[in-house]
Structures are given as structure tokens and as C-alpha cells.
Amino acid sequence: MRYNRGMTTTITRRRLGALETSALGLGCMSISWAYGPPAEATGTAAIHRAIDLGITFIDTAEIYGPLRNEEVVGAAIRDRRDQVQLATKWGFRFGDQNQRLGVDGSPANARRALDGSLKRLGVDYIDLWYQHRVDPAVPIEETVGAMAEAVAAGKVRCIGLSEASAATIRRAHAVHPITAVQSEYSLWTRDPERDVLPTLNELGIGFVPYSPLGRGFLTGTVDPKSLGDDDWRKTNPRFAGDNGEQNLHVVAIVREVAATHDATPAQVALAWVLSHGEHIVPIFGTTKPERVEENARAVNLTLTPSDRERLDAIAAQTSGDRYLPEMMTLLNG
DSSP states (O other), X not given: OOOOTTSOOOOOXXXXXXXXXXXXXXXXXXXXXXXXXXXXXXXXXHHHHHHHHTOOEEEOOTTTTTTHHHHHHHHHHGGGGGGOEEXXXXXXXXXXXXXXXXXXXXXXXHHHHHHHHHHHHTOSOEEEEEESSXXXXXXXXXXXXXXXXXXXXXXXXXXXXXXXXXXXXXXXXXXXXXXXXXXEOBTTXXXXXXXXXHHHHHHTOEEEEXXXXXXXXXXXXXXXXXXXXXXXXXXXXXXXXXXXXXXXHHHHHHHHHHHTXXXXXXXXXXXXXXXXXXXXXXXXXXSOHHHHHHHHGGGGOOOOHHHHHHHHTTGGGOOSOSSOHHHHXXXXX
16 A cells, blocks of 8 residues: 555554653754754744654753753743653763863763753653763763662653663663663664664663664755755765765665655655664654654555665665764764
8 A cells, every 4th residue: 555645643652661652752953953053943843743743752962052952842842741751861071161071971970960951951850861972981880870869869760871882781771770772773874783772672671763864864855065064964974075975875765665655755764763663762853843744654654575675775885984983982882
């Protein structure tokens, strides 16, 4: 049966460890940061539209802005807090001008970050609180111990890790149950399949893929040559120079699969991620309500074995690392 753009969308529910949430989540980073000028008005509208459609898993972080994104998200959900599963992240230290100075997984920084996040978000508790990047200078047991204290105090419901290795996940989970791990995962980034996903399956931990649309590249709506100087992607290895040109063939494959379902490339990319397990909840980013509506329809799209075979080949055909070298050092901690 061909995919019908106009059909009713029902966002199903999934479990991330101890947390039940929508099968899709909304990542709010680009509303304030990284992909060009802030878009707070349309971004707030996108958050509201997501919640109205049943996308209730809302993701932000202290570093986005920095700090500003939590304020925007907090204001957007103020009158609908009970409808939302709210996630935020911590793990960096900041200078006098809120500039990022480096990772800091110390218990003292955890307490500082949590108090700040609660205040900016305007909430009494956070549903899912992640360590954004693992600090190699602080034993994960100390970091998770501090996060567990926040759970005991009622300030946090569940805790998670972002871009952690399988070994770190096991050590962390032994201290306090880890509800979810967030890492980049998409048609062109499949690193978690090697060790992380099998570990999560074994331990009953949920998985939250970020950038499931390849930072917009896989939607076919981003021209690498037209990115502005204030767009972080301009220097990303997969968008820049020859890599950006070579990776256009990846979008062509996604477009061809989408055409057979009367779907969009974004819907195909999200459907592919969703198909990898009921414990997986991808978070897509956008600042536009109409994109929220488009992406939500991915839950209605079922890929065929032939589709999967074509799409599975994309990662091996992608040119460029997913981050610059200095950021790659913060991965798989």
C-alpha cells in the first residue's frame, strides 16, 4: 500500500527503560543555536505543534545557547508541563561569558548544572537528565552517584548518558539504573550498532538517536554550498568541500525510496531508525511547525525489505567524519 500524506497520524508510545514517552521526540537545539540565527518564535510554535500531535518527548541541554535554549523550552511548555517528558543534559563548565571551557563531570558541577537547569526551565523536576559528554578525568561512578542523589531528592525522575561507550554504560548502570543513552544514529551514522546497542538491549536501557536526519542533510533540503557563516554545519566534514558534493548521492537514494511510498526523504530516514527496535526513540530537530507535521507521519511508513537493503548501504558510501577531530575526542567516553 502506498503511503498517503494525508492520512491521520497517531504517535505511538514507547519505553525508554523506566520512562514511557512518544515514539518520536523533538530536539530543540536549533531553535537557539548552531544552525544559523535563533528562531525562537517559530521554534516555540514547533514545540507546541509537536505536543498537540502527541510528540511529548522534548529534548534540550545546558550547552544549547549556551543556557538560552532551556529558557525557551521552559517558557514553551509552562502551561503544559504535565503533557511532556522533558529531557536536558549537562556536563560542561562555562566561563564568565557563558563560553564552554571543557567537560566537567564532577559532582559539584552536576549540582550546579541541575539547579541552573531547573531554574531556566521553570520546573520542579526533570524527567530524563543526561550527562552530555563523559569526562575522562572523573570516574563515571562518581558522576552517576551525584546524578542518583538528584533522583533521591525528587529533582530528577530518570538519568541517562550521551555518547558513552559500552564499558562506561555498564559501569554507570551498576551504580544507578540508566534509563536511556543518547548518541548520533542515522542512515549515515551507524557506530552504535557495534557495541552500544547490543549492550543497551542486554541491560534493558532505551536508546535516543540524535541527528536521525543527518543534521538535515538526509532530508534533501540542505545545500552544503549555501550554509551561512553562523551555521555550524559549514565546517562539518560531511558538509564541507568535496565530501558535501560526494554525499549528495546519499540523498538521491533516500529520495528514490521515498518516491515509491509517496513519502518525503525525512520520513524515510526516520522510519528507518524507528524500525530498529521498540526501545528506540529518535529525536529530530526543526524550528518549523510544518516540518514537525511532516516528520510525525514517519510513524505510518513501513519500509520493505528491498527498501532496507538499499538504505542499509548508505553508511558505507558516506564521505567524511561526523565531527571535526577536536570534537571526535569527546565521543565514546
